Every structure is written in C-alpha cells, then in structure tokens.
Amino acid sequence: RAARHGNKLGATGPFFYKLTRALCELMGEAFPQLVSSRKQIEKVLLQEEEQFAKTLDKGLRLLEQDIAELKGTEIPGETIFTLYDTYGFPVDLTNDIARERGLTLDYEGYEKAMEGQRERARAASKFGIDYNAAGLQLEGKTEFTGYDHIDGHEKIRAVIVNGEEKTAEAGDEAVVVLERTPFYAESGGQVGDTGLLTWSGGRFKVTDTRKEGDNHLHLGTLIEGELFPGLEVDARIDHARRERTKRNHSATHLLHAALRKVLGEHVSQKGSLVDPDKLRFDFSHFEAVTPEQLREIERQVNEQILENSPVQTEITDMEKAQEKGAMALFGEKYGDVVRVLSMGTDNYSVELCGGTHVSRTGDIGLFRITSESGISSGVRRIEAVTGMGALDWIDGTERTLREAARLVKGSRESVIEKVQQTIDRNRQLEKEVDALKAKLASSAGTDLASTAVDVGGLKVVASELEGADRKALMETADQLKNKLGEGVVVLASVEDGKVTLVAGVTKSATGRIKAGDLMKHLAAQVDGKGGGRPDMAQGGGNDPSKLEDALAGVAGWVEKNIA
Structure with a gap:
C-alpha cells in the first residue's frame, strides 16, 4: 500500500527502503537488531520494492482492463483471486482501488476460488496410492529402534490392503504396521527407509516408510507367503542406502x-x-x-x-x-x-x-x-x-573436461586457452559470414528488382530466397525497397520444415498498403502467424508446401487491398 501511494504521489523509483535509517534512529535502542542488520534490511526492502513495482504494474493493467469491461459495480471474485494468485496482488490493495472507483469486491467468489486452490493442493499432497492408511484408526504406537539397529525381530500389528485391514497374499501391494521397527519413516526432509521383512516361507519388499500419527507405515509388495497381524518377522533395512542417506543428512x-x-x-x-x-x-x-x-x-x-x-x-x-x-x-x-x-x-x-x-x-x-x-x-x-x-x-566432471580438451586439441591445463581461441575464431568467422550475406543481399536485391510487377502504380516483388535466415531476408528487403522507389516486397525462406516471412512497404506507399496487414494474410496461408509495422512486418509458418501459392498470390492481394 505504501509503494502504491508513493507511486500515486509521484515517487518514480524505490523510496521505502530509505526509511530504515529513520527507524533505526527512533527504535534502535529498543531493537538493537535493527541497527546491526540495517544493511541487510535495506537490501531486502529494496528488492521487495523493485519486485512489487513489477507486480503493481502488471496487476494494475489487468485490473484496469477488467474494470473497463465490468458490467455493474462489483469486481468478480475470480479477478481478485487471479490478481492475488498469479501476480501476488494483495486483496486489500484491490479493495483500496475498488473503493476509490466506487466499486465493491465479490468476496464470496474470491473465497470460493481460494477454497478450490486449497482442495487442489490437498489432493496433490495425498499418498497417490490406494493402499494407504488414510481414514483408518490405527491404535498404538510404533517404537523406532533405527538409531541403534538396522534389523530386528518384530511382530506385525496391522496389515492394510486397498485401504482395508486384512491378510495380504503374494502379489498384493500393502501397508504393514509393526510393534517396533528399525525403518526410518520419511520426516524432516529425509526419505523413508527401504528393505525387507522376512519369515519362514515369506518375503515382503518395503519400498518406502512413512508416518501416520504415531505409527510407521511400511509400504511395499508381498513377494511370497501370507502377511497377517501377530506374525513375527525379521525386519532389515537396506543398510547401504541408509548409510548414503545419513552422509547426505x-x-x-x-x-x-x-x-x-x-x-x-x-x-x-x-x-x-x-x-x-x-x-x-x-x-x-x-x-x-x-x-x-x-x-x-x-x-x-x-x-x-x-x-x-x-x-x-x-x-x-x-x-x-x-x-x-x-x-x-x-x-x-x-x-x-x-x-x-x-x-x-x-x-x-x-x-x-x-x-x-x-x-x-x-x-x-x-x-x-x-x-x-x-x-x-x-x-x-x-x-x-x-x-x-x-x-x-x-570423475564425471573430469571426463567432460578431458573430452573438451580433446575436441579443441589441447590438454587439461590448456583447455581454457584453446576454447577461448576457438570462440574468438568463431566470432571472426561470423563477422565474415555477415559481411558475405550483406553482399549477397545487395546482389539479390539487384536481381530481384528486375522481377517486379506493376500493380496500381506500385512495384511488387514476391520471392523465395534459398538458405537465407531472417536477418538476410530483412537486409535484402531493405535493399529492394531502396531500388524500387515505391513498392511492396515479400521475401521467404524455408529451413527445417519452417517458413520464415518478411514483408516490406516503401514509406511513400504505406498510405496505400500496410505491410502488417499483408503479413497477417501471408502467414495464414502457410499455417502460421505474423504482423508488424506499416512499413515492415515479419512472420512464419509450419506448412512449406503452400509457400509457392502464397507468394504467387501476393500481387493479387495487393491489387484487391490497395487504397
């Protein structure tokens, strides 16, 4: 709100962060951390101001557009939510602006949109499997022994298959709850343990361990045998995996x-x-x-x-x-x-x-x-x-470095120098290529000028230039416009199945025909889009097979649309 009011009062740049000095003088004795952290406070405030300036600009544009199209005096809840969710535009700020315009906010619609977002977030955070224990009232508490032990002989308290407590059979995906466990359950950023539960005639592969209340849930697949409450099993975690996780933690x-x-x-x-x-x-x-x-x-x-x-x-x-x-x-x-x-x-x-x-x-x-x-x-x-x-x-970085050194015919010690030499050489070659393209453009302009046809007093050229990129097309179009005197130029090229288009109209002819309008028509012919200024426009397309017909129709389109 302060940033917006400052903006309205004529502040053209960040100003709020400068108040930190005054605040330190007034309250520094009561809050010493204001003084000790002043530089950082100013940095963060400045960053927030600069970010909010962008937020304010984008949000105000959207809000002004919606207000202009508003039927009635209430700003829709969906607009308020979009401003908040997409642009970080505070609701009370939207309300301030609405109040200044004599408008109200649809708070009910806004809350409905917010609740929809909460529901989506809740749905995204669920286990994502059907055999979880959500909704089941699991009694007791799993004792975690994994700080000191990687295995143990434990008793099963519950087995859950497809959300129901029942005996699991070979092939079932299930959740197993033990009285005690060495398996660490996902928490505090650390992933859950994996491993095996084994018993005479049976094996259960644990692929994850999670927590629900005070219980550890061992998620996995029954490889063989049957699993049921009361069964005693040997629980052993994947020790190598646990050790790697411990190092990282x-x-x-x-x-x-x-x-x-x-x-x-x-x-x-x-x-x-x-x-x-x-x-x-x-x-x-x-x-x-x-x-x-x-x-x-x-x-x-x-x-x-x-x-x-x-x-x-x-x-x-x-x-x-x-x-x-x-x-x-x-x-x-x-x-x-x-x-x-x-x-x-x-x-x-x-x-x-x-x-x-x-x-x-x-x-x-x-x-x-x-x-x-x-x-x-x-x-x-x-x-x-x-x-x-x-x-x-x-090791992977070293291999990459050695390969880079080999490609530039250098050693590990000289690779930077060799790469720099290659970059410098490429830049020089690019300059030479650009110079040659400019000469080709000039030459092509001279040749193409002779192909111009007269349409209503305008000289019209429409042609494809093989191997030309957008820059070359633009330069050639400029050359042609200079040679034609008063006319229209359309140039195109095809590379990797994509059409590149450039249209130019001499300044003296823009009152009679617009390059932007011509480009919109042309691009549509080749399954693309385009547009631009009255004197120069660009576009592209995805269907090269229609380019020849599109170029052939330029003169006819100019004849129909010339003023």
Whole structure:
C-alpha cells in the first residue's frame, strides 16, 4: 500500500527502503537488531520494492482492463483471486482501488476460488496410492529402534490392503504396521527407509516408510507367503542406502551452519530433501550466492569433515535445547522432549533433528556443491553430493573436461586457452559470414528488382530466397525497397520444415498498403502467424508446401487491398 501511494504521489523509483535509517534512529535502542542488520534490511526492502513495482504494474493493467469491461459495480471474485494468485496482488490493495472507483469486491467468489486452490493442493499432497492408511484408526504406537539397529525381530500389528485391514497374499501391494521397527519413516526432509521383512516361507519388499500419527507405515509388495497381524518377522533395512542417506543428512546440517557463517545470520532453512543420491537445501537469502561464497561454504563444510569430530546426540527438553543454541528444522514438529544434534569443532552445528546421522563427521567423506539457483522470491536452493556420490560427480566432471580438451586439441591445463581461441575464431568467422550475406543481399536485391510487377502504380516483388535466415531476408528487403522507389516486397525462406516471412512497404506507399496487414494474410496461408509495422512486418509458418501459392498470390492481394 505504501509503494502504491508513493507511486500515486509521484515517487518514480524505490523510496521505502530509505526509511530504515529513520527507524533505526527512533527504535534502535529498543531493537538493537535493527541497527546491526540495517544493511541487510535495506537490501531486502529494496528488492521487495523493485519486485512489487513489477507486480503493481502488471496487476494494475489487468485490473484496469477488467474494470473497463465490468458490467455493474462489483469486481468478480475470480479477478481478485487471479490478481492475488498469479501476480501476488494483495486483496486489500484491490479493495483500496475498488473503493476509490466506487466499486465493491465479490468476496464470496474470491473465497470460493481460494477454497478450490486449497482442495487442489490437498489432493496433490495425498499418498497417490490406494493402499494407504488414510481414514483408518490405527491404535498404538510404533517404537523406532533405527538409531541403534538396522534389523530386528518384530511382530506385525496391522496389515492394510486397498485401504482395508486384512491378510495380504503374494502379489498384493500393502501397508504393514509393526510393534517396533528399525525403518526410518520419511520426516524432516529425509526419505523413508527401504528393505525387507522376512519369515519362514515369506518375503515382503518395503519400498518406502512413512508416518501416520504415531505409527510407521511400511509400504511395499508381498513377494511370497501370507502377511497377517501377530506374525513375527525379521525386519532389515537396506543398510547401504541408509548409510548414503545419513552422509547426505549430516552434510545438510554442516551446510546450514556454513551458509549462516558465510552469508549471514538471516539464513534459515525453507525446505530440504535428503535421499541416498543427493541433498537439496532451500534457504532464505535475497540474492544469488557468488562463486566465491560457494567456494568458501564448500571449504568450511569439508574442513569440518576432515576434523572427523564425533557427532553427538542429546535428548532434552526444548528450553535446554534453546539454551544450547539449537536451531529447529523447517517442517519438523517437536514435542516437550527433543533430540539435539551437535557436530563439528566447537559445536559448529547445533540443531534439533529426529533423523539418522553419521557417527563422526569424517564418515561423510567428501562434500561437493553441484548447483545453486533461485526457486522463488528470497529463497535460494543448493544441491550437493557426498561420499562416493561426490567422487562420481568429480570423475564425471573430469571426463567432460578431458573430452573438451580433446575436441579443441589441447590438454587439461590448456583447455581454457584453446576454447577461448576457438570462440574468438568463431566470432571472426561470423563477422565474415555477415559481411558475405550483406553482399549477397545487395546482389539479390539487384536481381530481384528486375522481377517486379506493376500493380496500381506500385512495384511488387514476391520471392523465395534459398538458405537465407531472417536477418538476410530483412537486409535484402531493405535493399529492394531502396531500388524500387515505391513498392511492396515479400521475401521467404524455408529451413527445417519452417517458413520464415518478411514483408516490406516503401514509406511513400504505406498510405496505400500496410505491410502488417499483408503479413497477417501471408502467414495464414502457410499455417502460421505474423504482423508488424506499416512499413515492415515479419512472420512464419509450419506448412512449406503452400509457400509457392502464397507468394504467387501476393500481387493479387495487393491489387484487391490497395487504397
């Protein structure tokens, strides 16, 4: 609202962020973090202002268009929702504008559209399988033993097939609930464990483990035998997969700490995914992380790995955990008793976490960042690999580098120099090609000028130029317009099954015929679209087979439409 009112009062650029200085002077004593974080506050406010300026511009255009077409005095709920959902346009801002125009808002329609979106989101978040436990009242609680054990002899409490509790037979997809389990259930960004449940005469392949309330749900397929409540089974997780996941999860904690140390204390986790192959970490930050910062982040994480310090866990209450400086993970729910995970020298990272982790930081082996990107306003994403995954990634990069060196006839050491030489040579060749195309255009213009036909006092040329790109067509059209004096030029080419069209009308003739109108007609003939200014227009099409007839009909179209 402040940005909009400033805009209405004549502010032509961002101004709100400048108020930070005055706020620090007035309230800095009561809120010291205003002073210590002033530079960052100004950066974030400036970024938000610049982004909102674009939002305001797009949203106002849409709103003005809808108001102009409005029948009555109420702005439809669908319009309000589109402004909010697509453009981030606040509802109260829409209401302000409506009130200034003497209009009202259809809040009921807006709420209906919002509820429709919520329903779609809820539907998208469901398991996506028919054999889930949703709606079933599962009693009891699964005891998780997986921090210390990778296997166990356990008793089945429930078996669910197609949403019903019943005996599972070979081939069934089912959900199994155990009294106790070493299988970690998907939580806090860490994927669920996989593995096997076995017993005399039977095997159940666990493909995922999830949580419902206090119970662990083991999702999978019965390979052989029967599964029923009361049956005792040997539960064993895929140990190698768990170990890879642990490395990635522990590295995520070190990464979080490194980000805060390198980028600033404003960094907080906004989401994560930890699986056996990689880690993905989303965090709050207002700009792209520079290559230098990424190198320092990676260096700090690997430094902690090389220290090989023990990873410590402590079960305590939330108050004591906060006293230790523990950070809570995004999306995790905590009770009165929490698990505090500390790792690295001098408690480099201290977080609340219920996931599985390595015993020592050195178990991670190696940490390598593979990408950094923005995923939404103020949120960045880092993807990385650890252990053998990191070695495989480095090996793949080395192979790519060696292949690039081979292609430019260089070595690993000289590849950059060789690539630069190749780029420079290509640029020089492109200049030479452009010069030759210009000469060809001039030559073609001279030749084509002799083919012009007179239509109502205008000289009309319509021709296909083989191998010409759009730039060459434009240059040739300009050459022809200069030679014709007063006339119309249409040039075309075909490449990879696509038609490129250019139409030109000399300035003196634009009062009699428009290049844009001619192009719309031409492009439609070859299954395409086009348009442009009265003196120059461009277009294209998908049907080269009709180009010859389209060009042959240009003179006739000019004759019919000439003023």
